[in-house]
Amino acid sequence: MRNDALRTTQRRERRASPIGGWLRAALAIGVGAAGVGSSRAEWVVADEGKPAAVIVTPNHPSAVVRYAAQELVYHLEKATGATLPVITESAAKKTTGGRIYLGDTAAARAAGINVKTLAAEVFTLRTADDALIIAGNDSAGDPLENNTSAGTLFGVYEWLQRDVGVRWLWPGELGTFVPKSDRLAVPAVDATVAPSFIQRRVRPGLTFKNEHPALGFTAKAAAAYAKDQTVFLRRNRLGQSTKMTYGHAFTQWWNNYGTEHPDWFQLVDGKRGPEKPGARFSMCVSNPDLQQQIVDQWVAHGGADRKGRLSFVNAVENDILGQCECDECRAWDGPQPADKDKFYLPNFKVYGARFVSDRYARFALAVQQRAAKHNPNAVVISYAYFNYFQAPTSGVKLNPHILIGLCPSAGWYPRMDDEHAWYKAQWQGWHDTGARLFFRPNYFLDGYCMPFIFAHQFADDFQSTVRNGIIATDFDALTGQWSTQGPNLYLLMRLHTAPTANPDALLAEYYSGFGPAAAEVKAYFDYWERYTMDNRPLINDVFADRVAIRWRTWAKAAHRVFPPDCFAPGEALLAKAAAAAAGDAEARARVTFLQDGLEHAKLSARAAALLTTAEPASTPERGQKALEALLAFRRAHEMEWIGNFNHDAWVEDPSWKLSRETKQEPEYYP
Known part of the structure; x- marks a missing residue:
C-alpha cells in the first residue's frame, strides 16, 4: 500500500x-x-x-x-x-x-x-x-x-x-x-x-452567515460537521510552526488618527481620507511618519523584545486598491506595464487603475528597515493585492525579512493558457525581488456546489510556487463541497504534505478509496475536469453577463454554467461506478456519496434557473417547488457531508429571490 x-x-x-x-x-x-x-x-x-x-x-x-x-x-x-x-x-x-x-x-x-x-x-x-x-x-x-x-x-x-x-x-x-x-x-x-511550510492554512469556512437559515445546516448538523472537518484538517497536518500575525492593518486608523494625522491617509481628488464617511480607504504609504507609527505600535506590543525569535510587523494594506495620488507616493511607482489590464474584465475595479506595486514594495522595505533597528529578527508582512498584485517593474530589491502574501483579486480557475502563464510570472517577479512569499488566494471560494474541477491547473500553479520560494499558505476558504469537488480538495490537502509529488499519483490515492470502482470514479471526475476546462470562455462570459461574483453570487449563474443536459453523462459514469462497486459495501457507499452530491448540484442548478436575481421573471413563487425539493434533499442528507450547506446558503442568499419563509429556523422548513 x-x-x-x-x-x-x-x-x-x-x-x-x-x-x-x-x-x-x-x-x-x-x-x-x-x-x-x-x-x-x-x-x-x-x-x-x-x-x-x-x-x-x-x-x-x-x-x-x-x-x-x-x-x-x-x-x-x-x-x-x-x-x-x-x-x-x-x-x-x-x-x-x-x-x-x-x-x-x-x-x-x-x-x-x-x-x-x-x-x-x-x-x-x-x-x-x-x-x-x-x-x-x-x-x-x-x-x-x-x-x-x-x-x-x-x-x-x-x-x-x-x-x-x-x-x-x-x-x-x-x-x-x-x-x-x-x-x-x-x-x-x-x-x-x-512541515513543508511554516504555516499551512486553509480557512475552515465554518462562519458563513446568511439571513435565510433554512437553506443551510440545522444547528445540530452544523456542529457535527464542524467537529468532523476540524479532525480532518488536522489529519492533513494543517497548522503552523511559526505564528504569523497579519491582516488588514489600518481599518480603524481613520477613526483613531484621522483628525490629528490626515496626512497618513490616501490623497484622492485633493482630499485626504475616505472619499465618503464610512468608506474604505488606503494609506499614504510613502509618508515616513506613518511608517514610524507602524513600528512604534509594534514596539509597544513587545515586538522589539522578541530577541532570538521572529517578530512580525503587520503592514497589510486595507481591503481596497492603493489609491493615494500624492506626489511622493507616485514618485515611488514603477513604469506602468503594458499588460496590466490584459487579464481583468473591463467592469472589474482593478481594470484601468494605476499600477502601484513598486510603492508598496518600497513601503514594506522602509518599515522593515525601521523595525530592524529595534530587532534584527523583525519580519514585515505585506500583501500583493488589487492594483499592487502584479510584480514590480522598477527593479526594487527587497530581502528575506519581508514576507509578501500574494492575494490575486482575479485569475480564477480555470484560466486560459496565457492567463495562467501570466499569473505564475507575477509570482516569479515578486520572488526575484528577494522577498519571501506566501500564497494567500481566495480561489477555493469558487464553484458553489457544482462539479467544478480544476485540479491539475491548481496543482500546476501551486507547484510553481513551490519551485519559486513559497514558505507558507493561507487559502480563503474551504467551502466543503466534498462530493462534487473532491479532486480539487484532495490535492489542496495533500500538496501541503507532499508539495513536489506527481499530482496524478496523489489523485490515484484518492481514487483508490473507491476500491473496485476507482477507474470509473476517475473517469467521472475526468469528465467534469474536461467540462470545466473546455468551458473557460463560457464561464467568463456568463459571469460577466450575469454580473455575478465568483466567490459570492455563483448561484445567480449556476444554471448557465451547468445546464440540465450536462449532468446526464456524469450520472451515466457514476452508474458504471456503482455497478463496479456492487460487491464492496464501503466502496459502494462512497460512490453513493458522489451520486448524492451530483443530485444536489442538479437540484441547486434547477432552483438557480428559476430564482436567479439576474432574471426579471424570477419570483419566489416561480421557484417554490424547485426550492422545496432542494431543501427537502438537504434535510435528508445533511449529515453525510456531501457539502457545507451553510456555504451554499451564503451564496444563495444574495443570488436568489427568496420568500420570507426561508428566514424561519431551519428545523421547521420546509
Whole structure:
C-alpha cells in the first residue's frame, strides 16, 4: 500500500537560529540518524484480528500524545480488526512483544531522539528492535488547535499514510479510507520530518452567515460537521510552526488618527481620507511618519523584545486598491506595464487603475528597515493585492525579512493558457525581488456546489510556487463541497504534505478509496475536469453577463454554467461506478456519496434557473417547488457531508429571490 515515489525524502541542514529556519523554508525533510542498536527488517503489529503489540506513552502523557494514541488505535483497528492496548512506559516493563512508543519516552531518548532539540511540529520515526518510536515536538494545548505544536501526532499521521496506506478523502467515517490487512507489519524506518511550510492554512469556512437559515445546516448538523472537518484538517497536518500575525492593518486608523494625522491617509481628488464617511480607504504609504507609527505600535506590543525569535510587523494594506495620488507616493511607482489590464474584465475595479506595486514594495522595505533597528529578527508582512498584485517593474530589491502574501483579486480557475502563464510570472517577479512569499488566494471560494474541477491547473500553479520560494499558505476558504469537488480538495490537502509529488499519483490515492470502482470514479471526475476546462470562455462570459461574483453570487449563474443536459453523462459514469462497486459495501457507499452530491448540484442548478436575481421573471413563487425539493434533499442528507450547506446558503442568499419563509429556523422548513 506504500507509494515509494511519495516516500522519497531529502537531506537538509537544520539550523538553530530563527533566521536560519526562516531561510530554510523546509520541504518535508527526512534526515537519517546514526544506527540505534539492532533493528529487524519488520515486525508484526497485529495478526488475524489480534494485537501483537502495545502502544506506549510516557508515564505522564501530554494531551497531544494522548490524542495521538487515540488516533493510532482507531486507525489500526479499522485496518486489522485488532484493538491495541495503550499503556504507560512503567507498565510496559511487564509486557512482551512489539511496541509503538509515542512522545518523549525513555525509549525515544535511548534511541537518540531528544524532542527538546526538534523544532516546532518536527518529528522522528525510528525503528529499533521490536519497536517503532514516534516522537516529536509537542507543546501544551488542544491537539486540534493550529497553534499547538503536535509533532508526535503528525508523526502518527505520517506513519499511517506511509506504512498502513491510510487516506483521508473527506471528513467523517466514510471519508476515512483504511486498507484492511490480516497481518500488519512495521518496516524499518529512520526519518526526521519537518512541515513543508511554516504555516499551512486553509480557512475552515465554518462562519458563513446568511439571513435565510433554512437553506443551510440545522444547528445540530452544523456542529457535527464542524467537529468532523476540524479532525480532518488536522489529519492533513494543517497548522503552523511559526505564528504569523497579519491582516488588514489600518481599518480603524481613520477613526483613531484621522483628525490629528490626515496626512497618513490616501490623497484622492485633493482630499485626504475616505472619499465618503464610512468608506474604505488606503494609506499614504510613502509618508515616513506613518511608517514610524507602524513600528512604534509594534514596539509597544513587545515586538522589539522578541530577541532570538521572529517578530512580525503587520503592514497589510486595507481591503481596497492603493489609491493615494500624492506626489511622493507616485514618485515611488514603477513604469506602468503594458499588460496590466490584459487579464481583468473591463467592469472589474482593478481594470484601468494605476499600477502601484513598486510603492508598496518600497513601503514594506522602509518599515522593515525601521523595525530592524529595534530587532534584527523583525519580519514585515505585506500583501500583493488589487492594483499592487502584479510584480514590480522598477527593479526594487527587497530581502528575506519581508514576507509578501500574494492575494490575486482575479485569475480564477480555470484560466486560459496565457492567463495562467501570466499569473505564475507575477509570482516569479515578486520572488526575484528577494522577498519571501506566501500564497494567500481566495480561489477555493469558487464553484458553489457544482462539479467544478480544476485540479491539475491548481496543482500546476501551486507547484510553481513551490519551485519559486513559497514558505507558507493561507487559502480563503474551504467551502466543503466534498462530493462534487473532491479532486480539487484532495490535492489542496495533500500538496501541503507532499508539495513536489506527481499530482496524478496523489489523485490515484484518492481514487483508490473507491476500491473496485476507482477507474470509473476517475473517469467521472475526468469528465467534469474536461467540462470545466473546455468551458473557460463560457464561464467568463456568463459571469460577466450575469454580473455575478465568483466567490459570492455563483448561484445567480449556476444554471448557465451547468445546464440540465450536462449532468446526464456524469450520472451515466457514476452508474458504471456503482455497478463496479456492487460487491464492496464501503466502496459502494462512497460512490453513493458522489451520486448524492451530483443530485444536489442538479437540484441547486434547477432552483438557480428559476430564482436567479439576474432574471426579471424570477419570483419566489416561480421557484417554490424547485426550492422545496432542494431543501427537502438537504434535510435528508445533511449529515453525510456531501457539502457545507451553510456555504451554499451564503451564496444563495444574495443570488436568489427568496420568500420570507426561508428566514424561519431551519428545523421547521420546509
